[in-house]
Amino acid sequence: METPGSQSSLHRANLERVVRAVRMAGSLTQAEIARSTGLSAATVSNIVRELREGGTVEVTPTSAGGRRARSVSLSGDAGIVIGVDFGHTHLRVAVGNLAHQVLAEESEPLDVDASSAHGFGRAEELVERLIEATGIGRQKVIGVGLGVPGPIDVVSGTLGSTSILPGWTGINPSKELAGRLGVPVYVDNDANLGALGELVWGSGRGVKDLAYIKVASGVGAGLVIEGQIYRGPGGTAGEIGHITLDESGPVCRCGNRGCLETFTAARYVLPLLRSSHGRDLTMERVVQLAREGDPGCRRVIADVGRHIGSGVANLCNLLNPSRVVLGGDLAEAGELVLAPIRESVSRYAIPSAARQLSVLPGALGGRAEVLGALALVLSEMGDSTLLESTLPVGSAVFT
Numbered sequence: 001m002e003t004p005g006s007q008s009s010l011h012r013a014n015l016e017r018v019v020r021a022v023r024m025a026g027s028l029t030q031a032e033i034a035r036s037t038g039l040s041a042a043t044v045s046n047i048v049r050e051l052r053e054g055g056t057v058e059v060t061p062t063s064a065g066g067r068r069a070r071s072v073s074l075s076g077d078a079g080i081v082i083g084v085d086f087g088h089t090h091l092r093v094a095v096g097n098l099a100h101q102v103l104a105e106e107s108e109p110l111d112v113d114a115s116s117a118h119g120f121g122r123a124e125e126l127v128e129r130l131i132e133a134t135g136i137g138r139q140k141v142i143g144v145g146l147g148v149p150g151p152i153d154v155v156s157g158t159l160g161s162t163s164i165l166p167g168w169t170g171i172n173p174s175k176e177l178a179g180r181l182g183v184p185v186y187v188d189n190d191a192n193l194g195a196l197g198e199l200v201w202g203s204g205r206g207v208k209d210l211a212y213i214k215v216a217s218g219v220g221a222g223l224v225i226e227g228q229i230y231r232g233p234g235g236t237a238g239e240i241g242h243i244t245l246d247e248s249g250p251v252c253r254c255g256n257r258g259c260l261e262t263f264t265a266a267r268y269v270l271p272l273l274r275s276s277h278g279r280d281l282t283m284e285r286v287v288q289l290a291r292e293g294d295p296g297c298r299r300v301i302a303d304v305g306r307h308i309g310s311g312v313a314n315l316c317n318l319l320n321p322s323r324v325v326l327g328g329d330l331a332e333a334g335e336l337v338l339a340p341i342r343e344s345v346s347r348y349a350i351p352s353a354a355r356q357l358s359v360l361p362g363a364l365g366g367r368a369e370v371l372g373a374l375a376l377v378l379s380e381m382g383d384s385t386l387l388e389s390t391l392p393v394g395s396a397v398f399t
């Protein structure tokens with residue numbers, strides 16, 4: 001056992017700090033590691049040398065601000081992580097390494113409402129096939145991140161809402177998949193994973209406080225505060241779809257009236273256009289028509305943007321994020337939806353909160369959740385396995 005405060009436990013804590021910084025950032029220069037960990041340049045340099053000798057990190061020459069620098073990332077062959085994303089109509093799986101490289105990725109259509117056993121069976125097959133395609137041994141799998149389109153009950157680990165996924169009632173998704181694959185599985189909802197994906201790989205890079213808004217059959221937000229997903233004690237943080245916009249508005253599936261969702265989600269918005277634009281309309285098609293100049297679709301998208309902006313203004317006043325990233329099909333509408341969002345934000349948010357905020361479309365499209373699932377493993381995996389090769393437990397090393 002190490003004594004807290006001893007040289008060796010301090011050293012171990014420093015090693016972990018450096019590994020954690022690189023694990024979430026993908027790659028950092030030594031100067032960036034020093035800034036983000038608060039360690040001195042000399043300590044970082046010693047620790048990086050040690051980690052490199054142990055095979056935990058790789059160091060490659062790069063340039064930063066015109067000067068030569070050394071870029072540090074976790075070793076590509078130190079392990080692989082897997083992301084599995086169950087959408088409402090698809091299953092997507094990605095395999096990545098610890099250096100943030102995606103090695104294999106595939107998606108297939110899936111009726112997720114049908115039966116959970118069918119869904120997990122397909123996921124298991126696709127995961128095994130993609131691992132094989134990378135040519136990396138299965139023993140290198142560190143963990144699986146799993147995305148489900150509904151809130152997870154933090155205490156029981158089961159899907160909290162039966163109305164969203166009726167075929168999945170009472171299922172514990174992480175236990176189910178872990179039992180099939182024999183590796184640790186970390187689970188989260190699609191909005192939180194979208195937020196993590198954009199934070200690590202997309203439009204959220206470089207910020208620590210972010211809200212990711214996902215508009216699909218419902219409306220949800222993934223909240224990142226100080227670089228961490230904020231879930232709340234029950235795992236329901238970010239349910240902005242049920243902010244009341246109009247007390248005498250349409251009845252929502254939650255039982256209240258005039259929720260944000262009733263003005264923005266596809267199931268409420270599409271009927272507005274069905275008599276003028278045909279019955280088989282999808283949100284994707286509405287966005288496409290709006291981009292081609294269709295006035296009715298443009299009007300509907302602008303109204304949706306205005307209403308989302310009211311919700312974002314509330315978020316802004318409460319949490320003061322520096323960036324809002326819009327995901328889902330709607331993000332494809334670009335300025336047609338972003339401009340009305342910004343307009344509502346500047347109208348309803350307190351000026352000091354609105355001033356610092358940028359509203360951007362997601363950069364990852366439909367891949368945000370599966371990449372977020374990879375990021376979830378990177379964030380939850382812990383550093384012990386990685387450090388075993390570098391620092392045997394109980395060894396006394398001084399920096």
Ligand SMILES: [Zn+2]
Pocket residue numbers: 241242252253254255256259261
């Ligand atoms: Zn509601």
